[in-house]
Amino acid sequence: MQREEPSRYPRPSRHPPDPGQQERALDDRAPSAAAQAVHALLTESFDGPLPFLAAIERRPELLTDEAEAVLDRLVADAVARERSDPKHIRVRLMLERVRRSLRDCRAHGVAEVRAQVASGVDPASEAMQVTLKWAGLRDPAELSTDPAMIAWREAAILQSLGRTEEAIAHLQRAVRALRERRAYGMEGEVEFQLWEFVRGDRATGDLGAALRHAELAEAAFRKAGSEGGLRRALVVLAIDSDLPTAQVDGRSEFYLDRLAEVDAGYGSWFRSYVRGTRLLWSASAEAAEALRWCMDSVHLLSDDAGTQAHWRNECARKLVVVDPSTPVAEASPTSANDQFFAALRAFDGQAGDVVMADRLHQAVRTAEEERRHVRSAATQRSRSASLGMIYLAAAESARRAGRPAEALDTLERNTSRSLLGLLTLNRLWAGAEAPATSLSTQYKQQAVRYLSQAAADAGTGGSQKQLGTALHRLRRALSDDDEHILTTALPPYPRFEPASVAALAERLPRDDIVLVYAPIGQIYGITRDGADTVAAYDVQATERLCSDYHRLATSPESHDDCSRLATVSAALVAACVDPVRKVVADRRRIVIVPSGALWSVPLAVLDPSPLSAGRAVSYVPSLSVLLAMLEQQHHRRRVERFVGVGDPDGSLPHAAAELVHAASGFYDRTVQSGPGIDEATVLADLPEADVVHFACHGITFDGYPDLSALHMTGRGADRHLLWAPDLVRLQLRARLIVLAACHSGLSRALPGNEYSGLPGVLLASGARAVIGPLWQVDDRVTATLMHHFYSGLRRVGPAAALHRAQQVVRSGPDTAHPYYWAAFQPFGLP
Structure with missing residues (x-):
């Protein structure tokens, strides 16, 4: 199928945009060399694409990130002007063509682009006619003006530049336009490209979302009557649906049956291939028989030698698991995962360890390059899960070499990267x-x-x-x-990179220490003097103890388990707290970065001898979030503003009194409770609040930890929830946010050491400290705990005030069980 459009470059313009307008849009400061080059290009006229390309060659500044940022800003400015004056569409389209052309030159080089332009495209060619038919167009000239085809071309260029996430966004725009005009053939092609981009390279990507695009491609090809497209879509659906990570039982057989209906040879071959892959680890002899049959029968797929060689080699790669002598045509490792497996194969004694370490570092660098253009939090979560083993192996290599700072820096690159995306989004949503x-x-x-x-x-x-x-x-x-x-959004775009130990150490106060419970089984300490290894701990044993503690601590009615709870608590203290006592002995404040199941237990208050006794202890999702908070300027007002909201449906009888007492310590206060809560007023008050208190129900969803919510108004099906993504869009300055709501402090470590929870979202949105419970809490006891917390908050910081309040509550005979007092955790700065 034809993959080019006939006119990829701006047509000669004798009426360029107003230079004065463009210049004003660039920057209020003295323009940089890149800005000057962009301005010169926009005000120059060309007799065709070749002179245009020559002008780009004369100005190498045009092929830089800075030049693209200038054009991004101009395009955004043109979009804003177009809303009030539709005549600006001409300016916007011209600017977008220039940006697309410069991206193409960056991706392929000016020389190659010139050769492609010079070769031309025959509008009467069969491939061009197929493209027109599938895109639902008649005139070849429409390929350079149709929004769907422009978005499709833009996606191809962005993918060449490694900007997969942006390419996916453009393909989604293209497929919506194609679907609206029932251009099913082209819709199927674009959906199939989305499957490739979203699935990623081998382990990277989101397999579930990719399968959805493959299903849409199959439906589109079926409507278009494209047997070849239908066959391709059914092949990937049959193979990917059988992967364990797909979590779709039985679908593979369904797609294999449909594939056999379309092409009997394909159906037989891929049924044997899927069977061989499925049995590799459980019935190796049967798997080898199926895969060897596939290698001997590749002629059923195609007469093309390249296609046959590809699938024969895919079978051989799997047969290596059963028979290591199987010859495989290994390609040079290009992706981070390829380099990771090459590094593992390089290990062979002491000399191999050095080689493996070097290759692991290269794999990390490649992984970081793959993530360089990732902007969304969801995509970062997916990357962390798929690339996690690479970072862990590289960090373990640095640990064995005795380089704790390097190990921490490597781990930080794959720790809660989604929150860095939320930090960027939070800044961009300001005023949007x-x-x-x-x-x-x-x-x-x-x-x-x-x-x-x-x-x-x-x-x-x-x-x-x-x-x-x-x-x-x-x-x-x-x-x-x-x-x-x-x-x-207009550039410059805020971007938050993973923090280094050196950068964090410079910002830490002299009396503070950061304890990192790393997933490689090490506890590290970071102070103003740098990073050191504190102790080792057993990750798997700790996971089991955390699970036992959480189960026992959330079951106060079972008195028989009290002794078991004390035993588990003591074991956790011995494993994770006692080893750090020496390094924290002279520290006033401790910030803990947990990992895995340690997020589910109140580590600092475990008996015996709690770590928080006499010290302020808090938790943060990552070193990067901590550094962002330390760098954020915050000026405490002399007269602080308190905003409290709670009990919207009347189901929390003690919440109203809790809010009144909490607000009593503040002169400037706003409290709303009961059915008359005005949600719009609350949302308007939050950005200017210094202390915020929610006394309501918290809601979490299995499978959707990023969509936690707080019950704001109404009841039943008429409830309004304040969702975690809504909080990302707020510009908070609060020094403290209290979440007196069940589960609202629940924090989880998703695959790839990615943090998920409301406290992290609030910290990313600008809050300095957050208090929230790890499990369901009692309404009456919570009101009592908050009474003592706010009484102490007038004299000490949030972490210390919470510790004192917890000690008061646990001293009561009816509330001594950890269920009543240990749930609340301090997050952020102590």
Whole structure:
């Protein structure tokens, strides 16, 4: 299929945009060399694409990130002007063509682009006619003006530059336009490209989302009557649906049956291939028989030698597991995962250890290059999960070499990277609005309705499945909103990179220490003097102890388990707290970066001899988030503003009194509770609040930890929730936010050591400290704990005030169990 459009470069313009207008849009300061080059290019006229390319060669500054940022700003400015004056569409389209042309030159080189332009494209060629037919167009000239085809071409260029995430956004725009005009053939091609981009290279990417694109491609090809396209889509669906990470039982056989209906030879071959792959680890002899049959029968797939060689080699790569002598045509490792496996194969004694370490570092550098253009938090989470083993192996290599700072720096590159994306989004949402086409509000209402139905039928009806569908759609709609902000914001764009130990150490106060419980089984300490190894701990044993502690601590009615709880608590202290006592002995403040199951236990208050006794202890998701907080300027006001909201449905009888007492210590205070809460007023008050207190219900969703929420107003199906993504869009300056809501402090470590939880979202949105519970809490006891907390907050910081309040509550005979007092955790700066 033809992959080029006939006119890829700006046509000769005798009426360029107003130079004065363009110059004013560039920058208020003296323009840089890149800005000057862009301005010169925009004000020059050309007799064709070749002189245009010659002008680019004369100005190498045009092929830089800075030049693209200048053009991004000009395009965004033109979009803003177009809203009030439609005549500016001509300016916007011209600027977008220039930007696309410069990107193409960066991706392929000016010389190659010139050769492609000089070769030309025959409008009468068969490939061109196929492209026109599949795109639903008639005139070849439309290929350079049609929005869907422009987006398709832009995606190809961005992918060549390694900017996969932006390429996906352009392909999604293209597929929506193609679907609207029923151009099913081209829609299938674009959906198939989305499958490739979203799935990623081998282990990288989101397999579940990729399968959805493959399903849409299959449906589009079926409507278009494209047997070749249908065959391609069914092949990937049959293979990928059988992978363990796909989590779709039985679908592979369904797609294999459909493939056999389209092409009997393909159906037989891929049924044997899938069977051989599936049995590799359980029945190696049967797997080898199936795969060897596939190698001997590749003629069933195609007469093309290249296709046959590809699938024969894919079979051989799997047969190596059973028979290491199988010859495999190994390609040079290009992706981070390829380099990682090459590094593992390089290990052979002491000399091999050195080689492996070097290759692991190269794999990390490649992984970071793959992530360089990733902007969204969701994509960062996916990358962390798929690339996690690379960073862990490289960090372990640095640990064995006795370089703790290097080990920590490597781990930090794969720790809670999604929160760095939230930091960027939070800054970009300042002053921005969601697009008018956003469906997020609609899906929020659907989710609440199905949540109420699921509660009514105890999860036994179809409402649970409907809730999952609504949450999936809500996540997608919110992601589209974020993408809109990312693509329309004016540069320079805020970008937060993973912190280094050296940068953090410079910012740490002299009396502070940061304890990092690393997933490689090491506890590290960071002070103003740098990083040191404190002790080792057993990760798997700690995971089991944390699971036992959480189960026992959240079951106060089982008195028989009290002795077991004390035993587990003592074991956790021996494993994770006692080894650090020496290094924290002279420290006033401790900041802990947990990992894995350690997020689920109140590590600092475990008996015997709690770590928080006499010290302020808090938790942060990563060193990068901590550094961002330390670098953020914060001036405490002499008269602080308190905002409190709670008990919207009357189900928390002690919440109103809790809010009144909390507010009593502040002169400037606003409190709303009960059915009369004005949500718009609350949201308007939050950005200017110094202390915020939520006394309400917290809601978490299995499978959607990024969509945690707080119950704000209403009841039942008419509830309004404040969702975690809503908080990302607020510009907070609060020195303290208290979440007196069940589960609202729940923090989880997702695959790839990615943090998920409301406290982290609030810290990314500007809060300095957050208090929240790890599990469901009692309304009456929480009101008592908060009474003592706010009484102490007038004299000490949040962490110390919380510790004192917890000691008071646990001293009561009816509330001595950790369920009542240990749930609340301090996050952020202590």
